Amino acid sequence: MSRTTGSTSSAHATGPATSPATGPAADPARAVDTDVIVVGAGPTGLLLAGDLAASGHSVTLVERRSGETSNLTRALVVHARTLEQLDARGLAEELIAVGHPVDRLRLFGHATLDPTRLPTRFPFVLVTPQFQVERLLEARARKAGVVFRHGAKVTALRQDAEGAEVDLDEGASGVSTLRGRYLVGTDGVHSTIREALGLPFPGKSVIRSIVLADVRLSDPPASPFAVAATDRAFALAAPFGDGWYRVMGWSRDRQLPDGEPVELDEVKDFTRRALGTDFGMHDPRWMSRFHSDERQAPSYRVGRAFLAGDAAHVHSPAGGQGMNTGLQDAANLSWKLSMVLQGRSPESLLDTYETERHPVGKQVLRSSGAIIRLAIMTAPGSALLRTLTAGAVNRIRPLGRRAMRTISGLSFAYATPDGAHPLAGKRAPDLALASGRLYEALREGRFVLVTPRGSIRAREEDPRVVHAEYARGGKHTLLIRPDGHIAWAADGEPTAAALRQALTAWTGPETTA
Structure with a gap:
């Protein structure tokens, strides 16, 4: 069976952790406080914690933020495979009710993908801000019994053959130690857990000075998801559903460091360049500048600690695949942890999380990177190449369908041993x-x-x-x-x-x- 055939590398050893990567070994005599510690209360951590608690396991979710879920988030798109995962938890319809299903996905120039022919119950792209996903998943996690530790910063991580423990700085509440049988770092691109494990995060910045803004629009676009690109700029505008719009964009002529302030005139400028109008935007409540990296950790597991979501991989924003990939990481890992905690499966099942999800992360890096590079390239003939590529995507239906299946997450299958049935490893449709x-x-x-x-x-x-x-x-x-x-x-x-x-x-x- 594919779940037991992977060999265990030294990075996955489950003996006492005494290397600099994990610090001194934990005290195995110390009582376990919880089955699983999840660090990071973004979408990936919330789905994982909710799954484990719903399966009867004790879960503590540690989050350094003190307040409620922020609505100042970057992800805006939920793809078909993620909606299937939410459907398997009875959550899809509730999320769709607060989002905007769209039947076209514009990538660059005039390249447009059609999700309506996807072989799924959800043949569309759902436009909804990340905070809506988080609110839904947080409510489920709390109902299932997840214990939340907000305002808690991880300052140290230790492991032994029986569990993992972290020291938590909880401000006025002081410093405490939390021990679990397993630990999962879902704490984002600047992951404290990844750093504590000594794992590198190789890669590079693929695009700089991307601007985000939440604004009001006097003349909103007819489509709930407006997106376009030119040689000099790209922009998208999507509604939150409460009168506010998220605008994201980039201008080749204004490449500034992340810390430089954003003015509304800059947002209007790149929006007009890409979309032909600024929609009468006004009254910004929040504006920010960031850069987008392509990075992936070489391992997703060290002993009893795992990485998932942006802590394990980050991609360009092209295609809106980042949050979706993290949620699917969580869906892959949660049932495996549950089976091992129940004693139904051997420890080796947990190695298959990395062998299955690491190649997916690498493929998403490649596909999203190819889209963004083609959109912003300036080499001689790049405009013609974009036109030809867009024409091929639009005219050659098998090519467009394949691209849409990849971006939607429906095409990913997991490797199986020689002799396995041809259907093994593939995604099951909604039979x-x-x-x-x-x-x-x-x-x-x-x-x-x-x-x-x-x-x-x-x-x-x-x-x-x-x-x-x-x-x-x-x-x-x-x-x-x-x-x-x-x-x-x-x-x-x-x-x-x-x-x-x-x-x-x-x-x-x-x-x-």
């Missing part, structure tokens, strides 16, 4: 089942076993899985992971021995508590 839909069945947080109609074994009780039959026509037996990827498959109805072996390999022995 019609006799009892409803697949992603409704996944809401129990367990593996789902889907069998052809009339299968005897589909009616056998097994607490390790949710049993379901196809509503009609299905010919394969599928064992589907909690993250919606196919763990194991067989043509038709497998033998009892083959099914028993697959269930034991992926979900543990039937007698496991």
Whole structure:
């Protein structure tokens, strides 16, 4: 099985952590305070913590911010694969209700992708600010029992063979130590956890002096997601839904350091250059300048500590893939941690988080980087190259569909061992089942076993899985992971021995508590 075949490198060793990367070893005699410590209450950390708590594990989420979730966030787009993950948690419809589904995604120049033909229940791009995603996930995490420690800064990290612990500076409340069986750093591009683990973050800045502004518009765009680019500038404008608009853009003629203040006239200028109008923008409540990096940690795991989201990888903003990739990291890691904590799976299952998600992070770096480089390149003939590329994307339907499937996250599949069924590792579509839909069945947080109609074994009780039959026509037996990827498959109805072996390999022995 793919989940147990990876070798464990020295970076993943689970013995006492005595290297400079992790500091002195923790005290194994110290009592565990929580099953999992999650550091960073952005979307990735909130989804991960909520998943684990919903599965019955104790989770403490540490966040250095003291107040409520900020609405001054950069991400604006939720793609189809992320909506499927939210659907598997009963959250998709609530998020869609506060967002704006759009049926076109403009990349650069006149290159436009069409999501309406995506093979998913969500054939659109949802425009909604990151803080809406965070509010939804935070409410779920609190309801599931996650303990929040706001205003707590990690100052030290230690590990041993049984757990990981952090020292927390909580201001007026003093300094405390928190110990968990595992720890996950979801604390962003400037990750304290990544630094404490001694992991480098190689890469470079791909574009500088990107400007963000929240403004009012006297003459809003007809489309809820206006975006365009020229040789000299690009801009996008998207609504928050409360009368405010997020405007993001860049001008080749105004390349300033991050700390330089932003004036409203600058925002109007690059918006007019790219979109032909500034929409009568006025009354800015917030403006900021930043640069975009392309970086990826070489490892996502060191002992009992993991990295996810921007702590593990950062990308250019092209295609809006950053937040989505982090949320899918969390969906991959959460069920694996749960299986190991329950004693149903060996520790080696956790190595597959990196072997599956690191290549995805690398691919997102490449695809988003290619888009932004093509948009801003100035070499001779670059304008013609943009025109030709845009024409190819728009005219050659298979090329456009492939690009949209990649950006949406639907095309990602995980590697499997030689001899595995061709469906293994692939994303499972939202199959019609006799009892409803697949992603409704996944809401129990367990593996789902889907069998052809009339299968005897589909009616056998097994607490390790949710049993379901196809509503009609299905010919394969599928064992589907909690993250919606196919763990194991067989043509038709497998033998009892083959099914028993697959269930034991992926979900543990039937007698496991």
